[in-house]
Amino acid sequence: MGREQPIYSTRAHVFQIDPNTKKNWMPTSKHAVTVSYFYDSTRNVYRIISLDGSKAIINSTITPNMSFTKTSQKFGQWADSRANTVYGLGFSSEHHLAKFADKFAECKEAARLAKEKSLEKMELASSPSQESPADIHSPLTPPVTSDLCRVNGTGDDVTLSDVSPNSELQSDLSPTTQSLGHRDMFKACQVCSL
Template identity: 55%
Template structure:
């Protein structure tokens, strides 16, 4: 399997044995790159482990073959050299492995013998079935010609049916295309009707606005006239304000003069009042003396 980056955030790999394509999406391109590197790393590690396993299996096979050739002499030597306990003590790890391998091979041989018996039984069954099939073939050979005729008739009928099916499929495809076109046209008509309704609404609004325009123009002219009159009146009021301001300034000046004269008059009046008071006191004294 080979991991392939199909885009900046998506990658996929194919399993040819399962005839399946797998894909993954990632949040960023960095995550996609990291996943691709880890994918390749694990793939290389698996390949290395598989190669080592094959080498180990070949080595064990070679050792088993060599030990199979050397086992008799080694057993003979061990039996000559000592007792059973001594032989067990002198057994090497390779001998244990070879012994295990020999036991496994014995079990496989026994299993193969069992399978051979089963295969013999199955072979006999197949022979019986073959004999029955030969008889059936001999019986059916007489009907081959009629079967051929029936087969040719069926083929012709099948060809006619296939042609009819092809024609019907073409008609169905045309009907589907027409149906699809009709659905598209229906959607387009609905869109156009919606646009037409909007245009009619806009036209109605424009008509209403057009009816209001003369009234608005009359009001605008009236407002313009009023504005001009207001401007004229404003100018007149400004002139009056200037005159009133002048009168106010004159009035203030006259009021200042009047205040000065009034103060002088009050001073004189106060003097006269004091004189009158003294005169009254003199009259009072004079009355008391009399």
């Protein structure tokens, strides 16, 4: 665990749902134990870990779709689908429970953002052609403008579809580029018609 850093620790009685009934709580610690949030910077993941002696009684990776539920003033629980169990924590005070729940929400949000970033990276890697849209558009703009002038000399009915024959290019153009393009075209077209 050298690369993992504890970011928050508290003490609580740890329970797990009875795998047979899925209703009853089974205590997994005889007394209150330390329950810690860990952040693994190399894998960008958050985990809740609790050890009773040398045995890990909680080892739960927080995912964006997990939620921590307060079921009473001093008790909260969350389901871990990977571990195929539900963990329960009994705290000594409402304050400790609230702190734990806040930290859970923070880590869950961070996990969601990390997941989005990794998806974006994958998308970028799979479509390198879109990494430099400026290079694609700039050489096309001048000839398109002059063609338009020849087609409709008045410049009355210039539409965006005339500007970019390729719909992909059109979607990549920012609104500012489009409006500038329009203005320049009208100027160019007026010059042509003169």
